[in-house]
Amino acid sequence: MTTDLLPVTDRTQVHRLRDRQVRDRAMLNEILDTGLVAHVALCLGGEPVLIPVAYARDGDRLLLHGSTGAGLLRAAAGGAPIAVAVTHIDGLVFAQSMFHSSMNYRSAVIFGTAQVLDGADRLAALHALSDHLMPGRWDEVRQPTARELTATLVLALPLDEASVKVRTGGPSEDGEEIGAWAGVLPLRLQTGEPILAVGISADVELPDSLLTLRRRLSTKRQPT
């Protein structure tokens, strides 16, 4: 089995703290598969714009979607290069100096140009986007109408060029010792008690999609 390595380009070469750069594609996939929201940036008239969006990974591409009325996504659909970031904050690192204090994180930034998906490709992508946030929900709810489909812009970005950085572990100090507590405060996204919508009977059981997602979020990921 060959190791699947991410290529290093001018944009993805890490120039400082190089030991945080990760080239293993499996880490890119894990970061994308366990995140909920991505930030998408592009340049309009030479200036940056930036929005948070839902996304999903589908094999070797990233799926994004939004309203056809969203200006940034329309520009991306028109071929403007984009950068997409997914970031997990895994912990705060308390060192004995602020300079060595840090965060534990896993971040991926993907660069490229997206393609618009239509027809059966769009439908399949929406199913994948649905499964990413709410696994199995697609079959629990009514299917999209033709009008809803045409109101939705779906984009696919190849995962060809990505910068992946990971920091784990405790503070890395140069032997300073002032007797203060040092260590890591782990952080993770957790779910609260589900809130029933107005008009839904309390007798309706929680759906499998919600239970699956809750289980996924409560599964320990990796040591921080």
Added chain:
Amino acid sequence: MTTDLLPVTDRTQVHRLRDRQVRDRAMLNEILDTGLVAHVALCLGGEPVLIPVAYARDGDRLLLHGSTGAGLLRAAAGGAPIAVAVTHIDGLVFAQSMFHSSMNYRSAVIFGTAQVLDGADRLAALHALSDHLMPGRWDEVRQPTARELTATLVLALPLDEASVKVRTGGPSEDGEEIGAWAGVLPLRLQTGEPILAVGISADVELPDSLLTLRRRLSTKRQPT
């Protein structure tokens, strides 16, 4: 007392789902004060670049910092316009169709040009950045050395132009009713058990900064 409203510009005017646009500066401040990480975008050679960074709000400006070796921050220091996003995901909204399914979120995107801070301004900004993530930690650890200070690039971005969007509440459906469960699964960032660093005695008590941060993150924010 006058209401402090954010100005609406071409960039901050929301064109779709306008009811999610918030112009109250207090909401901008709350989003910034309770977040941990920001995403900063800028254009280099006409293409977008994007990184996650630590930040803090200091009155009517946003403070950012990083290594003087970080290319994106150096470009921002050189006067390149930037966009900075802070996003909270507060819950997943399960509707009876995928089209109406959504996320509850609070997001702020700030546009502008940052200024480099030096000397006493830089020191004060680093103190504020420290207090944002680890309240009071500055006085628990050793002070920065001259060498550490010159290795740190600190930027201030005025909070003049910001797009703030908020979605709260349950699914907003057009009366569809297929009998499926519908509602909100709340999400929030939570802390785990602190992990002691190698070489620190287990007798050292947890610092006030960690306890304060943990209390802040466990304080209920707003209904989702």
